[in-house]
Amino acid sequence: ELKVEQNPLFLSMQEGKNYTIYCNYSTTSDRLYWYRQDPGKSLESLFVLLSNGAVKQEGRLMASLDTKARLSTLHITAAVHDLSATYFCAVEETSGSRLTFGEGTQLTVNP
Amino acid sequence: KAGVTQTPRYLIKTRGQQVTLSCSPISGHRSVSWYQQTPGQGLQFLFEYFSETQRNKGNFPGRFSGRQFSNSRSEMNVSTLELGDSALYLCASSLDPTYNEQFFGPGTRLTVL
Numbered sequence: 001e002l003k004v005e006q007n008p009l010f011l012s013m014q015e016g017k018n019y020t021i022y023c024n025y026s027t028t029s030d031r032l033y034w035y036r037q038d039p040g041k042s043l044e045s046l047f048v049l050l051s052n053g054a055v056k057q058e059g060r061l062m063a064s065l066d067t068k069a070r071l072s073t074l075h076i077t078a079a080v081h082d083l084s085a086t087y088f089c090a091v092e093e094t095s096g097s098r099l100t101f102g103e104g105t106q107l108t109v110n111p
Numbered sequence: 112k113a114g115v116t117q118t119p120r121y122l123i124k125t126r127g128q129q130v131t132l133s134c135s136p137i138s139g140h141r142s143v144s145w146y147q148q149t150p151g152q153g154l155q156f157l158f159e160y161f162s163e164t165q166r167n168k169g170n171f172p173g174r175f176s177g178r179q180f181s182n183s184r185s186e187m188n189v190s191t192l193e194l195g196d197s198a199l200y201l202c203a204s205s206l207d208p209t210y211n212e213q214f215f216g217p218g219t220r221l222t223v224l
Contacts, residue, residue, distance in 0.1 A: 033212070042201060043215040088154065097144060097208040098167050101154040 002027050004091050006102035013079050014110055021105045023072040023089035031092040032072050033099065034063050036085045043088065047074075079109045113138065115204050115216030123222045129190040132219045136183050136204030143185040144213060145177060148199040157200075160185050161208050189221075197223045 003026040013019050023032070030051055035043040047056045049065035049072060056063050060083065062075045072089055086106045090099040116135045124130050136143050144167075145157040156169040160179035177187040183204075189196055199220050203213035 035215075040220075042217045045212065045214065048212050090154075097142060097159050097205065097211075097213075098156050098169075099144070099146075099154075099203075099213065100156070101146075103153050 002029070002091060002093055002100045004089060004100050004102040006087075006089055006105050008105060009103055010106050010108075012108045012110060013076075015080055016078050018078065019076050021074040021076075021087055021089075021107075023074070023102055025070050025072075025089075025091045025100075027070075027093075028067075029070075029091045029093060030065075030067050032065050033090045033092070034072070034074055035088045035090065037088065037104070038085050046087075076107075079107075081109050081111060083107060084109045115202055115214055117200075117202050117216040117219050119219060120217065121220045121222075123224060124192050125224050126192055126194060128192050129188060130192060130221060131186055131188045132200055132202075132221070134185045134187075134202030134204075134216060136185070136202075137214055140204035140206055140214075141183050142205045142208045142211070143179060143183065144203045144205075145185070145187050146201045146203065147171075148201060148218075149195075149197070154201075157187065159208065166208055192223045194223050197221060 032049045034046040047063040052067040054065045065072045086104045088104045090101045142161045144159040159167040179185045199218045201218045202216045205211040205213045
């Protein structure tokens with residue numbers, strides 16, 4: 001059974017600081033997603049990582065995937081308040097379609 | 112291009128009742144998956160449909176069922192509702208099941224009293 005673990009689960013940071021969220025998963029997969037969720041809202045797709053060594057950047061967020069280590073990271077650079085949300089990683093099983101989600105990281109960026 | 116739509120957005124039911132939720136995928140998408148989100152269990156896969164066939168099912172009791180129509184629209188049904196069924200139910204669509212990005216709808220918030 002595929003397991004996905006995120007850490008930290010809660011992250012409170014000051015504006016302007018950098019931090020990294022980690023996502024570990026237990027079985028082979030080369031397709032990983034990062035989503036953002038605002039309170040009471042649905043999931044917004046941030047990144048799709050398709051292969052080992054994939055790195056994608058959008059604004060202050062950068063995601064990477066190491067399939068050998070079964071690890072993905074979401075790096076936040078110079079955080080701003082608008083980044084406050086819950087971030088989920090999700091791993092797609094090699095048979096396709098079914099996503100297994102991490103527990104989510106609740107990020108709060110304080111002024 | 113319109114996104115995934117789900118109806119209704121909010122629903123209040125009482126224990127023992129049944130409920131049907133609807134999902135219309137993005138035009139051209141033929142695969143629909145359903146997920147349940149609760150504070151305690153997080154996001155959990157319910158089932159996936161493609162070409163009117165259930166391809167995959169998560170670890171949920173038989174009270175949870177679904178179907179897909181020829182136009183790719185999908186419904187899920189929960190019978191004999193329990194308090195623990197209160198959740199946000201999210202539908203996601205993709206082009207087909209083979210390794211395609213899933214796009215999520217706004218969800219249906221179900222409250223069971």
